[in-house]
Amino acid sequence: MAERQYDWKAIAKNPKFVELHHKKTAFLFGWWIFSCVYYFLLPIGAAYTPGIFKVKMIGVVNFGYVFALSQFFVSWGIALYYSHVANKDFDRLTRELIDELHL
Amino acid sequence: MKKIFIAATLALSVAAAAFAEEQKAAPAAAPAVSAPAAQGAAPAVAAPAAQLNQAQAVATPAPAKPAPVKRELKTNRTITIGMFMVIIAITMGVVVWAAKQTKTASDFYAAGGGITGTQNGWAIAGDYMSAASFLGISGLISLYGYDGFMYSVGWLVAYITVLLIVAEPCRNAGKYTLGDILSFRTSPKPVRAFAAISTVAVSTFYLTAQMVGAGKLMALLVGIPYKMSIIGVGVLMVGYVVFGGMVATTWVQIIKAGLLMSGAFLLSFLVMLKAGFNPIGFFSTIVSSPDIQDHVSKLVLKDGVILAGADAGQRFLEPGLYLKNPLDQISLGMALVLGTAGMPHILMRFFTVPTAQAARKSVIIAMFIIGGFYILTTLLGFGAAIHLTPQGITQVDPGGNMATLMLAQQMGADIAPVIGDLFLAFLCAVAFATILAVVSGLVLAASAAIAHDIYVNVIKDGHADQHEQVFAARATSFVVGACGIMIGLAAEKQNVAHLVALAFAVAASGNLPVVILSLFWRKFNTAGVISGLLVGTIASIGLVMVSPNMTYPKVVAAGAKKVVAAMEKKQAALPAGETLSENDAKALAKAKVDAQKDGTSMMGLDKPLFTLKNPGIVSIPLGFMAAILGALAFPNRRSEEMFDEVYVRQNTGLGMAKAVEH
Numbered sequence: 001m002a003e004r005q006y007d008w009k010a011i012a013k014n015p016k017f018v019e020l021h022h023k024k025t026a027f028l029f030g031w032w033i034f035s036c037v038y039y040f041l042l043p044i045g046a047a048y049t050p051g052i053f054k055v056k057m058i059g060v061v062n063f064g065y066v067f068a069l070s071q072f073f074v075s076w077g078i079a080l081y082y083s084h085v086a087n088k089d090f091d092r093l094t095r096e097l098i099d100e101l102h103l
Numbered sequence: 104m105k106k107i108f109i110a111a112t113l114a115l116s117v118a119a120a121a122f123a124e125e126q127k128a129a130p131a132a133a134p135a136v137s138a139p140a141a142q143g144a145a146p147a148v149a150a151p152a153a154q155l156n157q158a159q160a161v162a163t164p165a166p167a168k169p170a171p172v173k174r175e176l177k178t179n180r181t182i183t184i185g186m187f188m189v190i191i192a193i194t195m196g197v198v199v200w201a202a203k204q205t206k207t208a209s210d211f212y213a214a215g216g217g218i219t220g221t222q223n224g225w226a227i228a229g230d231y232m233s234a235a236s237f238l239g240i241s242g243l244i245s246l247y248g249y250d251g252f253m254y255s256v257g258w259l260v261a262y263i264t265v266l267l268i269v270a271e272p273c274r275n276a277g278k279y280t281l282g283d284i285l286s287f288r289t290s291p292k293p294v295r296a297f298a299a300i301s302t303v304a305v306s307t308f309y310l311t312a313q314m315v316g317a318g319k320l321m322a323l324l325v326g327i328p329y330k331m332s333i334i335g336v337g338v339l340m341v342g343y344v345v346f347g348g349m350v351a352t353t354w355v356q357i358i359k360a361g362l363l364m365s366g367a368f369l370l371s372f373l374v375m376l377k378a379g380f381n382p383i384g385f386f387s388t389i390v391s392s393p394d395i396q397d398h399v400s401k402l403v404l405k406d407g408v409i410l411a412g413a414d415a416g417q418r419f420l421e422p423g424l425y426l427k428n429p430l431d432q433i434s435l436g437m438a439l440v441l442g443t444a445g446m447p448h449i450l451m452r453f454f455t456v457p458t459a460q461a462a463r464k465s466v467i468i469a470m471f472i473i474g475g476f477y478i479l480t481t482l483l484g485f486g487a488a489i490h491l492t493p494q495g496i497t498q499v500d501p502g503g504n505m506a507t508l509m510l511a512q513q514m515g516a517d518i519a520p521v522i523g524d525l526f527l528a529f530l531c532a533v534a535f536a537t538i539l540a541v542v543s544g545l546v547l548a549a550s551a552a553i554a555h556d557i558y559v560n561v562i563k564d565g566h567a568d569q570h571e572q573v574f575a576a577r578a579t580s581f582v583v584g585a586c587g588i589m590i591g592l593a594a595e596k597q598n599v600a601h602l603v604a605l606a607f608a609v610a611a612s613g614n615l616p617v618v619i620l621s622l623f624w625r626k627f628n629t630a631g632v633i634s635g636l637l638v639g640t641i642a643s644i645g646l647v648m649v650s651p652n653m654t655y656p657k658v659v660a661a662g663a664k665k666v667v668a669a670m671e672k673k674q675a676a677l678p679a680g681e682t683l684s685e686n687d688a689k690a691l692a693k694a695k696v697d698a699q700k701d702g703t704s705m706m707g708l709d710k711p712l713f714t715l716k717n718p719g720i721v722s723i724p725l726g727f728m729a730a731i732l733g734a735l736a737f738p739n740r741r742s743e744e745m746f747d748e749v750y751v752r753q754n755t756g757l758g759m760a761k762a763v764e765h
Contacts, residue, residue, distance in 0.1 A: 006757055008748035020754060025623075028267045035263040036440060042256060043436050046422035047429030054421050059383040060390045062420055064249060071256045072474045075263055079467045082267065086463060094755050 016100060020093040027085060031078055038074055042067060174495040176323075176505050176512070178531060179524040183325050186532035190358075194343065194539070197354040201347035208559075208572035211348035212279035212551050213454040218353055220461035224468025227452050229356030229363070230544040231258075231443075231469070232476060234316060234537045235603070237363060240477070242503025244484020246493050247402075247425035248389075248418075251484055254426065255477040257436045259470065261443035266466040269444045271459040272622045272753035279454055280548075281447050281614060282556035285621050288745035289629035295556040297636045301613050302447040302552035304640065307590070309446075309606040310545040314591030315599045317538040323505070324531045333591040336535075340542045341584035344550070345577050349455055352543045359540035360472060362533045367479045370507070370530075373514040374486035389485055390416035394492035399424070419488075431715045435604065438719035442607035445614030448548035459756050483507050490514075508534075546587060550580040601652035601716065605643065608718050612726035613639030620730050622753060625746040627730075630737035635730025642725045646718035651711045656700040658710055663697035666690060 011017055046053055046064065053064030209215050218226070236258060243251030277283040282298035314333055321332035343351045378385040389395055396415040402424055403410050410418055418424070426432045443449060453462045487496060487506040490513055499505045511530045516523025554575040559567045567575070617635040620627040647653075670691040674683055683691065703709055713721075752758055 008751050011751045012747035032267045039260040043432040060386045064422055068253050068256055072478055075260055079266055079470050083467050
């Protein structure tokens with residue numbers, strides 16, 4: 001298996017790659033930090049602000065339950081949003097980069 | 104060559120069976136299922152967070168007045184064994200088919216990269232949702248309400264890290280193992296060796312917990328003795344992995360995930376049918392149930408709180424009945440959120456798909472399956488609390504592990520008794536398939552680390568032809584599986600629940616920091632990988648060794664003395680001629696023995712040095728710091744120069760597509 005040799009340094013300096021890399025890093029780490037903060041609000045909130053978790057919202061269903069349930073929908077939301085952006089922007093930029101380099 | 108393995112597998116089962124017989128014959132052999140005290144029940148619930156400590160569990164008074172109906176869980180053995188046979192037959196068919204396709208190392212470890220995103224998504228879900236989440240979490244909800252549900256959230260959120268940080272780069276940068284990713288721009292030999300050790304450690308902890316849980320569960324469900332269950336599960340697991348490799352393992356996981364979701368969905372449907380599809384009314388029923396109110400008021404009484412009526416019912420929907428130590432809870436959350444992405448058997452699943460896009464798609468599909476399942480567990484757990492009452496559930500198993508199964512039987516029996524038996528047998532079979540799917544994934548991950556990293560790349564310098572690589576892979580799978588059976592047999596009496604927490608903690612503190620830094624930090628190098636892996640792993644193991652997870656005879660004795668005092672007081676208060684109930688008398692006898700205990704823990708301690716059960720909050724930062732400091736202390740120009748290649752590869756997939764086809 002003869003693997004093709006690429007000039008990795010040159011590709012890394014290509015403006016298209018730099019654009020892809022900046023967009024991706026900002027997006028990925030930004031949303032990752034957001035999701036972590038949102039998740040840890042649950043155990044921290046349950047332990048230190050139980051009063052808020054007890055507030056009834058719909059019938060006997062309280063804020064705590066709604067908040068825990070929201071974790072699922074927020075996670076799914078982030079996943080779908082990421083897949084949308086990645087399919088649209090990141091994959092397109094990658095394809096354009098590869099075409100441009102005639103690889 | 105296959106004949107050798109067939110012969111060896113047969114020999115293994117015979118030897119194992121002989122071993123079991125010998126054990127059985129020994130006079131000391133206790134009944135396979137020890138009384139389902141909290142300790143015996145714990146392994147099936149991998150609830151590392153706040154599992155009741157022994158003293159507490161013993162102190163839990165048996166219901167003061169005998170419950171009107173003595174609940175028990177009886178399976179129809181014929182139907183249940185029939186269902187097991189169907190599952191074994193189907194999966195064996197898959198193995199035979201998969202064995203024909205497994206010719207190269209890539210086929211064995213990564214199904215030749217030929218799994219689609221959707222298939223991989225189902226397989227990830229099947230690999231991840233252990234019997235603990237299936238039986239344990241709905242059990243926790245049925246006994247402790249809100250806290251059980253809160254506990255399940257972290258298991259899904261963990262996949263955000265997998266999706267955003269590791270899935271696609273790993274697909275683009277790696278081949279079969281964690282060592283592949285880490286050794287890219289470092290000195291391959293030491294890095295692979297350390298990565299393999301860490302992989303084997305994590306897989307062994309997790310595998311042991313699963314095996315012991317499996318044995319106890321099978322014993323409880325269908326009355327197969329513990330040792331026979333371990334051997335049965337073990338031989339099947341070895342068979343799937345040795346002959347079918349990743350293709351068979353993947354399909355066993357997909358089948359299991361499908362069965363699990365159908366079972367959970369059907370049962371939730373029946374629960375909601377009873378509630379008239381009115382979720383608000385469903386929750387009101389919980390609050391107004393006198394049995395739940397009674398159960399909660401007893402639970403909070405331990406903390407010196409008096410609650411009754413609707414207040415106690417409402418309390419069931421509020422946090423704090425089970426997860427009591429916030430720091431421990433946060434620490435567990437950290438281990439879950441970061442550890443899942445560092446689990447070798449999860450990482451390995453990304454090498455089975457052809458592209459980064461497929462890896463992404465598979466995580467998203469897995470997230471919907473896993474999330475959907477955990478939302479359904481609320482309905483199952485609360486449904487069990489309403490229809491079976493917490494008192495009825497604890498009669499069968501104090502840990503609540505049987506709640507889902509009891510609910511299935513009851514919901515089915517409400518239609519017709521035979522449907523109850525069928526439904527129960529179906530869920531038992533799902534539990535069985537679950538165990539097989541999870542343990543197979545773990546054996547494959549451990550054997551890949553030994554065969555691919557240590558044997559092929561360290562010992563043979565990467566010079567091994569396909570035939571030799573596949574042979575090494577099969578042979579190590581066989582050995583790893585056989586070791587798994589031996590450990591499972593040896594650990595019967597051990598409390599292994601903390602091993603799950605330990606596996607996640609080691610993955611989060613040892614593996615994940617070095618994976619993230621390898622992928623995203625230019626200055627990272629060999630010294631960083633080794634110091635990160637070493638410090639993270641040692642810190643998490645060390646902290647668990649001095650944590651409350653270990654047994655401290657003096658602490659147990661102190662707790663037992665309190666129980667003895669309470670029970671004797673209770674006895675003194677009884678009218679003349681009456682004696683303690685059977686449960687109380689048993690508890691008293693056990694406490695009297697425990698109160699005599701003296702000595703120190705395995706580490707020579709009187710009481711825990713580190714007060715949290717989950718070491719993540721300390722060991723994860725330590726792992727990151729060690730990795731960063733190690734890299735900064737021994738800078739390496741070549742590693743920095745090669746970062747461009749790693750970074751371009753992981754973002755674009757260049758140089759990867761061809762590597763798959765060899």
